[in-house]
Amino acid sequence: MLRVSLEHDAPPLALDLELPLGELSAIVGPSGGGKTSILRAMAGLLRTRRARVSLDGETWADTAQGVWQPARLRPLGFVGQNYALFPHLNAVENVAAALLHLPAATRRERALACLAAVGIAGLAERSPRALSGGQRQRVAMARAIAREPKLLLLDEPFSALDRSTRKRLHIELKRLQASLGVTVVLVTHDLDEAAQLSGHLCLLHHGRLLQQGPTHELLRRPTSVESARLLDFPNLCQARLSVSAGSSNILQWGEVNIGTSTAIEARPGASVPWTIRASDVFLVKAGHSDEARLGTIVTAQVAELIELGDSVLVSLSVENGGGETLRMRLRPGAVRRHDVSPGALVRVALHPEAVIPLIE
Amino acid sequence: MDWNALQLSAELAAWTLAVLLPLGILAGRWLALTRTRARPWLQALFALPLVLPPTVVGYYLLTLMGSRSTLGVLMDSLFDLSLAFSFPGLVLASIFVNLPFAILPVQRGFEAVSQELHDAAACCGMSRWQAFTRVELPLAWPGVLSAAVLTFGHTLGEFGVVLMVGGNIPGQTRTLSIAIFDRVQAFDPAAAGRMALLLLLISLVTVALGYGTLERRGKAGAGGN
Known part of the structure; x- marks a missing residue:
């Protein structure tokens, strides 16, 4: 060493x-x-x-x-x-x-x-x-x-x-x-x-x-x-710890409850910043057979689309969320297939393993 | 033509260069690398002979070397040597007067060697002496050569301090520049003119050789393969 x-x-x-x-x-x-x-x-x-x-x-x-x-x-x-x-x-x-x-x-x-x-x-x-x-x-x-x-x-x-x-x-x-x-x-x-x-x-x-x-x-x-800023994680949000139970925690982001499987060393009610990779935010198709396994599902309005080479960065305004813009990375094909355009309403999934609580 | 005076001038320049160049390299390198706050004062001290009138420098040196001064008494008791109005005294005075010419160009030369190169030499496993001889000195060489040319040329032509400290003793302290002055005083313009022309040519050749060497070295360095 x-x-x-x-x-x-x-x-x-x-x-x-x-x-x-x-x-x-x-x-x-x-x-x-x-x-x-x-x-x-x-x-x-x-x-x-x-x-x-x-x-x-x-x-x-x-x-x-x-x-x-x-x-x-x-x-x-x-x-x-x-x-x-x-x-x-x-x-x-x-x-x-x-x-x-x-x-x-x-x-x-x-x-x-x-x-x-x-x-x-x-x-x-x-x-x-x-x-x-x-x-x-x-x-x-x-x-x-x-x-x-x-x-x-x-x-x-x-x-x-x-x-x-x-x-x-x-x-x-x-x-x-x-x-x-x-x-x-x-x-x-x-x-x-x-x-x-x-x-x-x-x-x-x-x-x-x-x-x-x-x-x-x-x-x-x-x-x-x-660390998240240096690692270029585009989603940095502020939530409150709602329920703390070892590796199964609930963060309250605005009025939305988001599950995370990462342990958090804080008391319920404490302010907890969290992040998720843009490529870990998944678009949920209408009529998905097993939505419960996808994690927290939120509804959001598409605010902006920016093409970056072989991917598209989609900015979302989440209904009843904490106010911060959520960013999602999609393939250009997926954008066309699901008709993702400014103003459209979409449903996205935040898997508990992908939601990362942070320390200040 | 006073050939004795020419020989004396050449000997004085050679002695001054032989003593001053190693000292100039040591002091110039130290000034280039030191971070002491006293650096501006030390530089000013070394540059002082450039701005002081030769009579002032000569007066203080004469006082310092006089037979009743501490240095004079010491030299007399140790070596049975009188510094004032003698060739050794002339060499000592010349060393002092030429300090700025020997130190400042060397300092600039060593300052041109970047910290990165010092670090690279250390990471190559070089000892301080190896780094000095293999990296620093070859790169600071233009400064060292400039110092040598300026010291030699300036000593050849030095007049004021030489006259104050050495006087005008044929074969002992009468250098070429003093001999020219002597001939002018004696209304012998022809001899003064010949010696002045000779001094001019020697100085010109010395400086041109120095610049030529630097230029050849610069081209060789830029030539690459």
């Missing part, structure tokens, strides 16, 4: 991370939230007020015990946002710069092997100025893996690249991570990128950890209003 515990004042940081070994973990959050500072602290490039960093039981930093390993002694590779290639050295020399612990005669051979591993052996003699953004990123990656690190830290390494290069390099990063089995921590503000690449996700806001866990779980189950 990679354990990182940090506290700092400028930039403000207060978090405890536990990241699995041999996997790619992503730290996601808005720009200016302290993500780069976390990576720099993990690398030993930033001294924080309180720090505890350990990898697989080996402590790199512990301010309480006075332990501090400088960056050069930590077995890690770092790829920064701008790649930080040494401009006076060509590609192979850049990689060889990370191999000064080897005899001079073997450095070039090993550096060429690293360039080959990232698919640019033919560009060994090129100066960084003569390389494209994607090629520079690969040289930086080759340099980062040259010392066979236990930890690879990537700080927004794809942000300056065009879409097609980014997609290609995503695949190559996955391939490289799988072949090396190295623990990777990727910092990004792009949730889609993190979702595609990582097995473990950490949500960060203003230097605080909002939530962490396996990516596929976390993307579906935010626990707080801030």
Whole structure:
């Protein structure tokens, strides 16, 4: 396990991370939230007020015990946002710069092997100025893996690249991570990128950890209003806890009672924010055979339809609801089939498992 | 033509450069990296010889090096050496006067090395010395070369402070610029003209060589493969 515990004042940081070994973990959050500072602290490039960093039981930093390993002694590779290639050295020399612990005669051979591993052996003699953004990123990656690190830290390494290069390099990063089995921590503000690449996700806001866990779980189950906002859940509503009975709770949203199977740590009558994914709001056909199994069914008026690529975002005004607009995602075919248009009345189902109560 | 004066000027410039360049690299790098609040004051202190009249600088140096001063007494007792009106004193004065030329361009050179590159060097496992010799110094090289050219050229042509501290002793403190002044005072415009032209040519060649090296290096760096 990679354990990182940090506290700092400028930039403000207060978090405890536990990241699995041999996997790619992503730290996601808005720009200016302290993500780069976390990576720099993990690398030993930033001294924080309180720090505890350990990898697989080996402590790199512990301010309480006075332990501090400088960056050069930590077995890690770092790829920064701008790649930080040494401009006076060509590609192979850049990689060889990370191999000064080897005899001079073997450095070039090993550096060429690293360039080959990232698919640019033919560009060994090129100066960084003569390389494209994607090629520079690969040289930086080759340099980062040259010392066979236990930890690879990537700080927004794809942000300056065009879409097609980014997609290609995503695949190559996955391939490289799988072949090396190295623990990777990727910092990004792009949730889609993190979702595609990582097995473990950490949500960060203003230097605080909002939530962490396996990516596929976390993307579906935010626990707080801030997490739901960062995860781009379009439905954020305010209700009152009506009935609390373990994993079977009723939320009163306006005059509508909505069931949820998620446990809520609050007393009846307490204000509880809740959310549901737009794609988990289902249109109920007239004459459905078993409506009881669909969950809470509400009637709503269609306020607006917005086409977004291969889906349509439908804004609904729920009758007797809490007042907030409910958003539902439909396929364009379903919109045509069910004649969903502005002003039309529709019935939608909110399944108890899809209704997620949140903490403020 | 006073060849002794030319030789003395060249020796003075070489000694000044030999002592000042390593000091300039150390001080310039430190100024580039330090976060001390005293940095503006230190920079001002190093730049002071640029704005003070040479007579003021020369006066204070002469007072500092005089036979009754602490430094003068110390040098006399330790090395049996008199600093005022001697070549070693001239070198010391020249080092002080050239501090801004040796330090400030080097500082700018090291400031051009970004934090990202410092971080990259550390993450490559480089020790401080390796990072200095393999990353920082090659990248700060234009600043170091500018400092060397300016220090050498400025020492060759320095007049006011040299006259105040060294006087005009043939073979000991009479540099080329003092010799020119001497010839003008002696109504010998032909000799003064020859030496002035020579000094002008040497200065021109020194500065042109410096710029040429920087330009070639810049092109080589931009050429890529």
